[in-house]
Amino acid sequence: MDLKNPVILKRLENVEKIIAIVSGKGGVGKTLIASTMALTIARIGFPSGLLDMDFTNSSCHIVLGVDVLRERPIEDMGVIPVKAHGVEFMSVAFYSHGEALPLRGIEVDNVFREILMITKWGRLKTLIIDTPPGFGDVILNIATYLPKVEFVAVTTPNILSLEALKRLARTYMREMILGVVVNMSYKPVCSSIEDMGFKVLAEIPRYNDLEEYIGDVDKLMRTEFAERVKEAALKVLG
Amino acid sequence: MNIMHEWALAEAIVEATHRLLSEREVKKITFLKVVIGSLQSADREVLRFALTELFKSKGIEVERLRLDEEEALLRCRSCLKIWRLTDLDLSDEVREAVHFIPEVIHTYAKCPNCNSQDLEIFSGRGVYIASMEL
Numbered sequence: 001m002d003l004k005n006p007v008i009l010k011r012l013e014n015v016e017k018i019i020a021i022v023s024g025k026g027g028v029g030k031t032l033i034a035s036t037m038a039l040t041i042a043r044i045g046f047p048s049g050l051l052d053m054d055f056t057n058s059s060c061h062i063v064l065g066v067d068v069l070r071e072r073p074i075e076d077m078g079v080i081p082v083k084a085h086g087v088e089f090m091s092v093a094f095y096s097h098g099e100a101l102p103l104r105g106i107e108v109d110n111v112f113r114e115i116l117m118i119t120k121w122g123r124l125k126t127l128i129i130d131t132p133p134g135f136g137d138v139i140l141n142i143a144t145y146l147p148k149v150e151f152v153a154v155t156t157p158n159i160l161s162l163e164a165l166k167r168l169a170r171t172y173m174r175e176m177i178l179g180v181v182v183n184m185s186y187k188p189v190c191s192s193i194e195d196m197g198f199k200v201l202a203e204i205p206r207y208n209d210l211e212e213y214i215g216d217v218d219k220l221m222r223t224e225f226a227e228r229v230k231e232a233a234l235k236v237l238g
Numbered sequence: 239m240n241i242m243h244e245w246a247l248a249e250a251i252v253e254a255t256h257r258l259l260s261e262r263e264v265k266k267i268t269f270l271k272v273v274i275g276s277l278q279s280a281d282r283e284v285l286r287f288a289l290t291e292l293f294k295s296k297g298i299e300v301e302r303l304r305l306d307e308e309e310a311l312l313r314c315r316s317c318l319k320i321w322r323l324t325d326l327d328l329s330d331e332v333r334e335a336v337h338f339i340p341e342v343i344h345t346y347a348k349c350p351n352c353n354s355q356d357l358e359i360f361s362g363r364g365v366y367i368a369s370m371e372l
Contacts, residue, residue, distance in 0.1 A: 005250050005253065005254050006253040006254065006256075006257050007246075007249055007250040007253045007254075010249075010253065055341075075242060075243050077242075077243070077245035077246055077249075078243060078245070078246035078249075079243065079246075079338065092339055092342065094335075095335035095336075095338055095339045095342040096335070096342045096345040097335070097345070099345045100345065101341070101342060101344055101345050102344050102345075102355050102356065103341060103344055104356075104358075107341050107344065107358075107359075110340070110341050110363070111339060111341045114338075114339050114340070114341070114364075115339065117246060117247075117250050118243060118246045118338060118339075120246075
């Protein structure tokens with residue numbers, strides 16, 4: 001069965017917006033932003049979903065405080081995502097039990113196809129997708145096979161991270177970028193990002209105590225970080 | 239009662255077949271061979287029932303439906319040893335996880351010869367159409 005299987009489109013037909021959180025470099029905060037954005041959208045009052053597509057090293061469940069050894073998507077002619085803090089949540093971590101999943105290219109394709117074929121999302125305003133860093137298999141599959149997908153690119157002011165954003169801007173995926181979130185900001189870079197032709201959705205300072213809130217959603221959502229992610233989420237919702 | 243995931247596997251086969259037949263304006267399959275890889279341990283009878291019902295709902299007639307099982311073999315990319323899934327002592331919980339996403343076997347399996355986790359599913363991964371006659 002190929003990646004163009006019509007069932008994938010059928011499973012996503014009740015999803016209004018698909019937003020992939022992407023970055024060329026790792027360590028920029030994609031997972032925390034993706035998870036917080038999905039939680040924010042749910043708290044605003046829209047049905048929200050979160051799909052962790054960082055298959056080899058999934059970690060959204062850690063941010064959400066979901067115990068993947070105890071909770072499981074329910075089997076029902078496919079699987080129904082776990083409801084976590086009002087968010088429909090799906091991750092391969094439920095099946096790898098939170099351990100590393102060493103995969104090569106074709107295997108990444110297989111997991112990509114399988115997880116989309118079996119997951120039965122409800123009617124969602126947005127499905128936020130967390131992705132692995134770089135421009136590899138998962139990003140290409142998302143760009144090629146998911147309908148109406150838009151990207152939110154995450155960068156830090158770090159020169160290497162900005163360079164990765166420039167590179168992304170020179171690929172065919174540029175057209176899919178809805179905007180950029182500047183995370184862990186410590187110097188002004190918004191104008192140079194706007195010079196690249198991108199809208200800045202939010203500029204988030206570096207918060208040294210943020211790690212204390214990972215896994216504790218109520219506390220996380222009361223942080224200034226979450227307020228800044230909300231700014232971006234409102235722009236994403238349009 | 240929750241309905242089994244085999245229905246999702248059957249749906250993927252039926253939807254892909256339906257697309258193919260629609261392009262050719264055909265409504266009848268004289269012979270369809272579906273292979274069930276033992277790694278995914280799909281229930282053969284549930285799958286047969288789901289395929290039959292879903293093809294019927296699409297108005298597609300399948301004259302002869304054959305379901306064959308394929309043994310799951312793993313191969314180590316490092317030392318090239320090939321071994322059977324049945325050689326592994328997997329818990330029921332792990333078997334269930336692999337049933338949904340066969341690739342998670344990469345989390346749980348190691349080469350019995352060199353201990354590498356750089357493995358490939360050599361055969362018997364999941365459910366697929368092996369041949370179709372119109």
